[in-house]
Amino acid sequence: MEHLPILVVAVPLFVAFAIPLIDKVGGGRYAKEGVTVGSLLFSLIGMILLLKRVAALGPQVYVFGAALPTLTLPTGMKVPIRIMFEVDGMSAFMALSGSIAALAAAIYSIAYLKDETGKDRFYVLFLLLVVGMLGMELTGDIFNFFVFLEISSIASAALVAFRYYKAESIEAAIKYMVVGSLSALFVLIAVGFLYGKYDALNFAAIAKRMEFSWADKIALALLVVSLALKCGAVPLHMWLPDAYAEAPASVTALLVSVSQASLYGLFRVCFSLFGVKMSTLTVGWIVIIFGVLSMFIGVTMALVQKEIKRLMAFHAISQTGYMLLGVGVGLAVLGNPFDLKSYGLMAMKGGIFHIINHAMYKGLLFLTAGAVFYRAGTRDLNKLGGLAHNMPWTTVYFIIGAAAIAGLPPFNGFASKLMIYESVYKFNPILSIMAMIVSVLTLASFVKIFQSAFLGPQLPEYKDIKEAPMSMLVGMGILAFVVVFFGLFPELIVRTIVDPAAKALVDQASYISKVMGGM
Amino acid sequence: MPFVVVGVMLALGLYAILFSKNLIKIAIGLSIVESAVNLFLITLGYVKGAVAPIYTMAPAGKKMVLPTPQALTLTAIVIGLATTAMLLSLIVMAYKHYGTLDIRELRRLRG
């Protein structure tokens, strides 16, 4: 059981490189799809077990190459010299959310990519993307974080360009590649600054000796901006609609979770690496400003889009704003125990709950957009119409996703948004009111998609289209089930996984002491 | 002194990415930034008068450098290679589709 943290990453990694071999040997028509889904199912089950273990025993570490996987400090050493994974409530929460989305997207891909070539390479890259995402979320080492960041960004750029015969996909991939690798290089510079100062690469070891002098401040700025770019905060969001709209739908559903891994990195850096040593009010306000800009500009840009996936991509930016707002408020009051207890922690819980909700309903929405594209052959909203007559299941899934993202009760988006509104109102009422306006505009733009693509009379050109194939319906069904379940039992979810995640972020001391021993 | 070189290289690379309109030049700029970062990492590990950290061959009493920055640099070089290869192959495909490498032409996705 103590090898779980590495197994959830290593099994998909191994399977990824085994897929070309399996494809060469033969082994059945659906062999590569089967092993992909199998390894992702393994990761998901592993994550659930790991989450239970973290809940029962506190943060878990896994040290590579040590005699014992839990031996963080070899005798006579003051700093940990080995690479290690450190899994606390927040890491486990993020990885769980990512592995659910990955499983659903993989099942969806089986039918979605039926007529495409190069499927073996697709599944290799897909699994590598999952590995990069899970690695970023589980690692306890800042350089290792950079490596997984690069794995995920190279794999996702390649997957954005999967439809290489379309000029737009190539264009989007180039833009994503340049911007993504440039920001990753700046993360590496920050790693260099921190290493040069503290001779350590471990999050906990650096955090313990953090002084917050000018070199640390530069490192903090580099990390915050680079990771904000990777998670698509306005005004660094330009690559995101391009990449999300042009990637195959199943990849886009996963890219949502991959961007959230960068968001996790941002929170980990702010809370666990720098923590109360930095001026949390300043950095908190920076995060809040990123959040408010993302919310508002994202949703207003979405309102004028004419392409279904590009519209949803702008919503992804806007919803990321909610998470930044919620957790940013928590960060701003981190140094003030009274405010933190009275509303900061609740705002953080709302923001963190919104992360998993967003990964589920936005994944679902991108998958329904993919189903529309698969059957109707276009993503242009001006050409679509009346699809509800032919695709009832897709329509139902779309309604579930749209109601959840717009924050209509009883779906999951409502619960997390309510938590954000009520607690942010105590911090600053204007922020809370803006969040509500954004929610209204979100509903408005999803009404636009619903009206123009699904409602209306049955158009003559779409008379004969059929419902999406089975595997796509199953993939969407998994996410829709999670959305409804989280909506009906929000208290259960908040108590079991969200609350430990928020507490793990705030509790920097136990994150450090798990690696460095007693303080 | 090496840090000045790092700064100059970083500025040159960023200048190339920001102001050149040709995709190949942008790729070169990215590589220059990458080299600057690698140089930065390797400079961090330099200790004056120390020897390579080969435990059995080091003369007694001499300081040994910590090999971590070198390991980081090697990893970063490998990642940089993958990035450059990927970017160049994408540029080849973009040239096939658009018939140009000018980024002012590569903007069908906007607004």
Next chain:
Amino acid sequence: MTLLYTGQGFWDPIAWLFGTAFASILVYWIWSKGRGDYKKGTEQVKPFLCGNPEPGKSEIHVRASNIYWGFVEALKGYYEPLIGMHTGELSDYVGWFIGGLALLTFVILVV
């Protein structure tokens, strides 16, 4: 089990569902009081457009560009610079990144 504390108040989806179910029954009851004695299959169930013939299916579907036209038109002063900002040019993407980086480094170093 389903009662969620949300900072200031509480949220219970199951209670909400009961309330909605009750409201739906009420709505259905009011609806069922309506007249059922119209003649099915005659002109009574067809749309009446001042005696004009009904246009074709694709003509009466409201297309996406027409939805919220007034909203966008009214906020033209806001939307024009915003859409102009999304140029789709790669060097602008990098420019925003470098600009944001410079600004934020300054803010964090000073404050």
